[in-house]
Amino acid sequence: KLSEFFRNNRDLGTKERAFVAESVYGVLRRLRFLSTVTANDENDPDDARKLILAWLLRVQGMSIRELEPMLNEQQKEWAHLIKAKSTDNLPLAVQADVRDWLWDKLVAQYGEAEALTIARSMHEQATLDLRVNTIKGTRDEVLAKFIAENTSGETNVTKTPYSPLGIRMPNRMNIGRHVLFTEGKIEVQDEGSQLLAHLVAAKRGMMVADFCAGAGGKTLAIGALMRNTGRIYAFDVSEKRLHNLGQRLKRSGLSNLNAQVISSETDPKLKRLNGKFDRVLVDAPCSGLGTLRRNPDLKWRQTPEDVAELNVKQTNILARAAKLTKVGGRLVYATCSLLSDENEKIAEQFLATHPDFKLLNAAEILAQQQIELDTGDYLKLLPHLHNTDGFFAAVFEKMGATTAPAPSEGNPVEAMLEASSEPELNSVIEEVAVEEVPAKATKKAAVKKEPKPKVAKAPKDDSATSAKVSKAKASTTKASTAKTKVVKA
Numbered sequence: 001k002l003s004e005f006f007r008n009n010r011d012l013g014t015k016e017r018a019f020v021a022e023s024v025y026g027v028l029r030r031l032r033f034l035s036t037v038t039a040n041d042e043n044d045p046d047d048a049r050k051l052i053l054a055w056l057l058r059v060q061g062m063s064i065r066e067l068e069p070m071l072n073e074q075q076k077e078w079a080h081l082i083k084a085k086s087t088d089n090l091p092l093a094v095q096a097d098v099r100d101w102l103w104d105k106l107v108a109q110y111g112e113a114e115a116l117t118i119a120r121s122m123h124e125q126a127t128l129d130l131r132v133n134t135i136k137g138t139r140d141e142v143l144a145k146f147i148a149e150n151t152s153g154e155t156n157v158t159k160t161p162y163s164p165l166g167i168r169m170p171n172r173m174n175i176g177r178h179v180l181f182t183e184g185k186i187e188v189q190d191e192g193s194q195l196l197a198h199l200v201a202a203k204r205g206m207m208v209a210d211f212c213a214g215a216g217g218k219t220l221a222i223g224a225l226m227r228n229t230g231r232i233y234a235f236d237v238s239e240k241r242l243h244n245l246g247q248r249l250k251r252s253g254l255s256n257l258n259a260q261v262i263s264s265e266t267d268p269k270l271k272r273l274n275g276k277f278d279r280v281l282v283d284a285p286c287s288g289l290g291t292l293r294r295n296p297d298l299k300w301r302q303t304p305e306d307v308a309e310l311n312v313k314q315t316n317i318l319a320r321a322a323k324l325t326k327v328g329g330r331l332v333y334a335t336c337s338l339l340s341d342e343n344e345k346i347a348e349q350f351l352a353t354h355p356d357f358k359l360l361n362a363a364e365i366l367a368q369q370q371i372e373l374d375t376g377d378y379l380k381l382l383p384h385l386h387n388t389d390g391f392f393a394a395v396f397e398k399m400g401a402t403t404a405p406a407p408s409e410g411n412p413v414e415a416m417l418e419a420s421s422e423p424e425l426n427s428v429i430e431e432v433a434v435e436e437v438p439a440k441a442t443k444k445a446a447v448k449k450e451p452k453p454k455v456a457k458a459p460k461d462d463s464a465t466s467a468k469v470s471k472a473k474a475s476t477t478k479a480s481t482a483k484t485k486v487v488k489a
């Protein structure tokens with residue numbers, strides 16, 4: 001791993017590190033092409049130096065003369081062979097730099113010309129996009145600060161074209177130590193991912209479930225769009241990822257979040273939450289083939305069998321998440337995959353097996369938020385068209401005899417409290433964030449905006465939930481802080 005290599009080689013300077021990272025990513029992006037010009041076996045590349053040499057000579061356009069002083073005799077010989085190798089008439093899959101199975105799928109979906117354009121767009125480096133956390137600042141304020149401090153005179157820090165909260169940096173930089181980051185005013189997030197949060201269209205005071213929350217990229221964006229009111233349940237099977245969400249949560253200033261580890265989508269504790277959510281996001285586990293600019297290794301690691309296995313998971317998670325959605329509520333299915341097997345096919349299959357759901361038009365939902373981006377019923381983002389990672393999303397609405405909220409069996413939070421007598425809910429593993437809640441203000445805002453009185457109690461219940469879970473059986477609490485916990489299933 002690159003990070004491990006850097007940890008073990010701390011004496012490397014910034015430029016050397018940048019060169020190592022760039023060449024590793026560069027070789028992974030073009031591995032099939034480079035294996036062809038070095039006559040390496042791409043499945044068993046015999047010499048990494050040969051591949052880097054090929055990358056420098058055939059992709060970066062360096063000359064043998066520039067490199068010669070650094071090469072030994074054998075490497076000079078390689079360099080001449082690499083330079084002389086003809087690349088006329090290379091098969092398209094080699095030009096695209098993907099495996100045959102993936103190439104065939106892309107061609108079947110997009111046709112040869114667009115498939116090649118898409119695959120080639122994945123050879124480029126992704127931009128560094130930031131999301132402004134509107135709980136702590138505004139986009140104009142953050143933009144002005146970046147422009148003002150730009151010592152090299154570069155002023156091309158720009159607003160992202162689609163996401164109203166995005167900022168695109170002119171070049172990659174380590175943002176982790178920047179004060180705007182440590183203060184929680186910005187998060188690193190691809191513009192496409194920001195748009196998915198907008199597509200969820202969660203409003204103040206709503207109950208939202210982020211079923212595959214991971215490290216919470218979208219959870220935090222949704223929480224901010226809800227102005228820190230209502231409640232978001234962040235579920236995931238990965239304790240580690242939810243722990244990372246906790247770290248980010250501390251910076252964000254959000255207190256409307258409840259993170260819970262689940263054993264799987266069939267975890268029994270989800271049962272009590274059926275029909276309770278206004279919005280359910282399933283940011284499903286997927287092949288990640290839309291993120292090849294950032295994760296070029298995935299195109300060599302993923303197999304058709306992996307995709308088939310993921311399809312089963314995606315179908316099952318979506319079906320389970322559908323049960324959490326209340327009548328009149330929305331279920332959003334999203335992936336960062338380019339494959340229709342993981343996207344349209346899952347959405348179509350879902351609609352065919354769930355007649356109580358209908359598809360909503362994604363472009364209209366975005367237009368309601370002044371985001372002009374029309375990719376049809378589904379949101380489909382592609383690097384060469386939108387300069388984002390590849391994303392797919394479908395929005396479904398749960399229909400019923402009436403679109404009024406389903407009769408509630410009681411406050412869902414109370415249900416969770418009752419459930420705290422279950423052993424799994426009592427095993428609190430970590431308190432990931434303790435935030436001072438502007439309790440009064442939050443409650444007031446929620447009550448004012450919240451159309452459904454039961455949900456309006458949510459901010460107070462947050463603290464109650466946490467207190468109850470940590471003390472297992474405390475009866476009532478007037479805790480003035482909201483705590484978000486990762487609860488182990």
Ligand SMILES: C[S@@+](CC[C@H](N)C(=O)[O-])C[C@H]1O[C@@H](n2cnc3c(N)ncnc32)[C@H](O)[C@@H]1O
Binds near residue numbers: 193217218241286
């Ligand atoms: C695409 S990632 C989510 C990324 C995250 N939403 C974000 O914006 O940063 C998919 C997540 O699904 C989780 N996952 C896998 N199987 C799951 C299941 N059965 N139920 C819930 N989450 C699951 C994985 O642990 C992973 O974190």
